[in-house]
Amino acid sequence: MFGNLSHLIPTGYTPQVPRDVPPPTPVNFPLCRPQERAEGGDGTPPARPSEHLTSVLQGIIRPTEVTIAHLEALGSHVIFDSTPQELIPDVSFIPDFSGWEALSADEAHAANESTRRKINTGALSPGCQTYLERRRELSVPNEAAYRAIRRVPAPKGQAQPRLGNSFEFYRYLELFSTYWDDTSAPPAEAEANEAKDDAPGALAGAGGVDAATSEGQPAEKEAQAQEIRYTRTGAGHQMPPDYRQNIISAFVKLVAYDFGCNATAPRTEPRLYITSNTNPPRSSYFSSGCTFIFRTPTTREAARSGVIEGPVAAISARHTITFPPPRPSSPDAPPTATDRDSVIDLARELIAALVTAQHRAREGREERRIGEGAWWATKPRWGGGPGGPIGREVDLASGADETVGDKDAPPPDTTPTAAAAAAPAPAPAPAPRPFSRPSSLLLGGSKGPKRLKKSGNLPMYDNYRMVRPPAAAWDRKTRYSAIGRAKGVDYDDIFVVSSLFHHVSILRVRVPDRLLSVLDGADDVLDGRKSWGRLEVRRSKWYDLFLVDERLEAMRLVWSMMAYLMRDEETKEADEEDVKMLDA
Numbered sequence: 001m002f003g004n005l006s007h008l009i010p011t012g013y014t015p016q017v018p019r020d021v022p023p024p025t026p027v028n029f030p031l032c033r034p035q036e037r038a039e040g041g042d043g044t045p046p047a048r049p050s051e052h053l054t055s056v057l058q059g060i061i062r063p064t065e066v067t068i069a070h071l072e073a074l075g076s077h078v079i080f081d082s083t084p085q086e087l088i089p090d091v092s093f094i095p096d097f098s099g100w101e102a103l104s105a106d107e108a109h110a111a112n113e114s115t116r117r118k119i120n121t122g123a124l125s126p127g128c129q130t131y132l133e134r135r136r137e138l139s140v141p142n143e144a145a146y147r148a149i150r151r152v153p154a155p156k157g158q159a160q161p162r163l164g165n166s167f168e169f170y171r172y173l174e175l176f177s178t179y180w181d182d183t184s185a186p187p188a189e190a191e192a193n194e195a196k197d198d199a200p201g202a203l204a205g206a207g208g209v210d211a212a213t214s215e216g217q218p219a220e221k222e223a224q225a226q227e228i229r230y231t232r233t234g235a236g237h238q239m240p241p242d243y244r245q246n247i248i249s250a251f252v253k254l255v256a257y258d259f260g261c262n263a264t265a266p267r268t269e270p271r272l273y274i275t276s277n278t279n280p281p282r283s284s285y286f287s288s289g290c291t292f293i294f295r296t297p298t299t300r301e302a303a304r305s306g307v308i309e310g311p312v313a314a315i316s317a318r319h320t321i322t323f324p325p326p327r328p329s330s331p332d333a334p335p336t337a338t339d340r341d342s343v344i345d346l347a348r349e350l351i352a353a354l355v356t357a358q359h360r361a362r363e364g365r366e367e368r369r370i371g372e373g374a375w376w377a378t379k380p381r382w383g384g385g386p387g388g389p390i391g392r393e394v395d396l397a398s399g400a401d402e403t404v405g406d407k408d409a410p411p412p413d414t415t416p417t418a419a420a421a422a423a424p425a426p427a428p429a430p431a432p433r434p435f436s437r438p439s440s441l442l443l444g445g446s447k448g449p450k451r452l453k454k455s456g457n458l459p460m461y462d463n464y465r466m467v468r469p470p471a472a473a474w475d476r477k478t479r480y481s482a483i484g485r486a487k488g489v490d491y492d493d494i495f496v497v498s499s500l501f502h503h504v505s506i507l508r509v510r511v512p513d514r515l516l517s518v519l520d521g522a523d524d525v526l527d528g529r530k531s532w533g534r535l536e537v538r539r540s541k542w543y544d545l546f547l548v549d550e551r552l553e554a555m556r557l558v559w560s561m562m563a564y565l566m567r568d569e570e571t572k573e574a575d576e577e578d579v580k581m582l583d584a
Contacts, residue, residue, distance in 0.1 A: 024181050025236030027501050028323040029542055030342035034068060036077040036534040053524045054276045058284050064340060066347045074515075075534035076350065082538040084557050087508050089486065089493055093564040097556050100128040101135070108132055119259060119566040120483065121298055126258035131559065134254055137166040138555055139548055142184050145170040146177070165254055172247035173545060178232055179239040180502050183546045236501065237321055245317040247545070248499045249291065252315065252558060256293055259562045261312055265291045267475045270355045273370070275521040283370045290316045290352035290496075292359075295483055295566075309479045311359055312565050313495040316352040320345055321501065345500075350535070353494040353509035354519070360492060361516055362480035369470040377470055484565030490514070495561050503542040506557050510536040 056073045060066060085091050095115070103111065108129045115127035140148075140161045147154060149171050154160045163170055181187075249263040256263055270292075271285040292311035297303050322341050371377045474480070485492050496507040514532035518524045524531055543554035 021231070021233060022235040022238075024232075025179075025321055025501075026325070027503075028325045029500065029503075030323050030345045031326060031339070032068070032071070032342040032346040033078045033080060034071045034076045034346075036072070036075045052277055053518050054274050054521065057274055057286075057519075058276060058282065060286075063344050063347075066340075066344050068343055071343065071346065071350070074350065075530050075532065076346075076537060077534045078346070078537045078539065080539050081541050082508075084540070084560055087506060087538055087540060087557070088560050088564050089508075090564060090567075093567055094560045095128075095131070095563065097131070100131055103128060103132070105132075117563070118568045120568050121260045121295065121566070123260060123298075125563060125566065130258055133164070134166075134555060135552060137162075137164045138169075138254075138551055140166070140170070141548070142170075142173065142177070142182055142546065146174045149174045165257075168250040169247065169254065172243055172250060175243050176239070176247065176502050176545075179234045179236050180546075181232060183544055184548065241317075241319045244319060244499055245291070245315075248315055248317050248497060248504060251504065251545070251551075251554075252293065252497055255555060255558045255562055259566045260298075261293050261295050261310075261562065261566070262308075263291065263293050263315060264308070266311075267477070268473065270352075270359075271473065272351050272355045272358065272519075273473070274519050277521045277523065281521055286351050288316075288348070288351045288355050289318075290314045290355065292356065293497075294478075295481075297479075305477070307477050307479060309481050310483050311356055312483050313497065313561065314352045314356040315497045315499075316349055317499040318345060318348055349496055349498055349507060350509065350537070353496050353507070353511060353537075354515075356494050356496070357492050357509075357511040357516060358519075359480055360482040360485065360494075361513075362474065363482050367472065367474045369472065371470040378467065380467055484567065487569060495565065497558070498539075500542070502545050504545060504554050505542050506540045506554075506561060508538045 053073055056070060060070065079086075084094055088094055100108070100115070112127040112129040116124040119125050140163065144154070144158075144161045145163060146152075148161055148163055149167075252263045270288040270290055272288065273283065273285045276282045291314070293313040293315065294308035294310040295312055297307050297309060320341050323345075324339050324341075482492060491510050491512045494509045494511055496509060498505045498507055512532040512535070514522075515535065518532060522531075540557060543550040543557075545551050545554075
């Protein structure tokens with residue numbers, strides 16, 4: 001009688017774990033930490049380098065050949081888990097974030113102008129009101145953000161979150177959840193056990209269900225049914241590499257846009273150029289897959305034409321996931337001989353920093369192309385004599401693809417034979433109909449039959465003989481400038497936004513000017529030591545983008561980095577003069 005009403009009875013909600021899900025990819029961070037000592041263990045200075053730095057680096061042919069000795073030749077000195085006060089050279093540019101978070105909406109609106117500083121574009125930096133907006137956008141729970149991305153209605157009694165400027169970030173974070181376990185959500189096993197304990201059969205076996213409890217169960221089950229749990233269906237190593245690059249760019253743009261900057265890929269391939277000190281010098285380069293943070297021009301015409309300024313900082317997103325776990329006996333021990341991935345990963349970060357330093361050092365200089373004026377770029381290759389082409393060159397020049405017969409054979413007789421002369425002439429073709437289509441349209445259009453296009457690939461011999469000028473390595477629409485560099489120092493602080501797995505870290509690499517000169521062929525030894533000293537690298541902790549607290553902490557660090565790099569030196573010098581006058 002009441003069988004047709006069975007669909008109205010609420011059913012129990014039991015989380016279902018997807019089947020055939022590959023095991024999760026372990027998250028182990030690289031532990032390569034080379035240390036540069038100023039003196040030996042007995043107080044003696046370090047040994048004189050046996051080879052020039054460029055000779056050591058140019059001996060690398062494949063990435064797998066990079067060892068810890070190459071990093072030590074650079075004088076790398078890595079410091080882990082640095083605080084924001086240690087990463088930012090001038091702590092006065094780190095805002096009082098705790099004080100800003102304590103402000104109400106009205107107080108933040110009133111104090112917004114007083115928290116803004118003048119930056120080197122002539123505009124004002126974002127204030128506390130903008131920071132609170134970014135903080136509110138990044139504080140949205142992941143599940144609620146995924147529902148907004150997928151346009152799934154919010155549960156009853158809850159409003160749909162407004163993602164605002166962070167929509168692109170959450171869009172890529174939702175794609176990440178397909179391959180990585182969301183660390184902000186409880187594990188699937190715990191949810192399944194909790195649901196099993198709350199099942200009606202388990203409660204009945206414990207002594208029955210109370211009437212009050214049974215009355216409240218439908219509402220609770222309905223609320224549970226409205227909850228949508230997003231679980232991954234793939235493994236981390238299956239994720240496309242573009243996802244990581246896109247999410248880091250979207251995360252940096254949340255702060256960089258308000259400072260007049262943008263995170264974009266360069267138009268030319270980033271290359272670290274190395275020139276040996278031999279005679280003649282030998283030039284080579286290392287390619288890098290990094291992108292940059294550029295400053296947007298203040299004029300509308302330059303911005304529309306695609307002109308960019310900088311680079312301000314570098315972004316390095318790498319996709320290596322095969323780092324070994326730390327050893328229980330000594331977690332901070334240097335990598336072993338088998339842990340090449342950690343060494344290669346640090347080398348890629350250093351290359352990104354050195355490439356950025358070389359680009360920033362181009363300010364006020366003109367491009368000197370590799371091989372400009374050399375014989376191989378100005379003089380013709382072997383061949384091309386007055387005798388003309390010979391052998392196979394004749395066929396290549398004529399475009400024939402089949403082999404010609406004996407070159408010593410006499411030419412064939414082209415005079416008509418008697419039989420051919422006595423043959424009757426062919427009948428004339430009939431006149432075309434007055435309204436018939438021309439034969440050219442039937443054979444492929446009004447322009448006649450299709451012609452075979454000549455291949456654009458030149459033969460190897462012609463390609464070798466062609467004399468080309470050296471290719472340009474500088475982007476014509478980039479105004480190279482060392483934005484944010486401290487005045488009166490012989491080094492450049494390069495910031496690198498590094499990313500692995502679903503984490504992000506900030507590096508500050510202090511690149512001496514002397515090191516750039518050594519890479520360009522200058523002498524690398526001074527008083528028996530490295531002439532540039534050491535290459536200091538400070539790294540922050542790794543921040544998990546799935547966790548709200550950690551991505552907020554990473555956002556505050558990026559904010560402090562941009563505030564320091566985009567500072568206005570003239571305003572700072574004027575403030576220092578005012579302080580001196582007050583102290584006097």
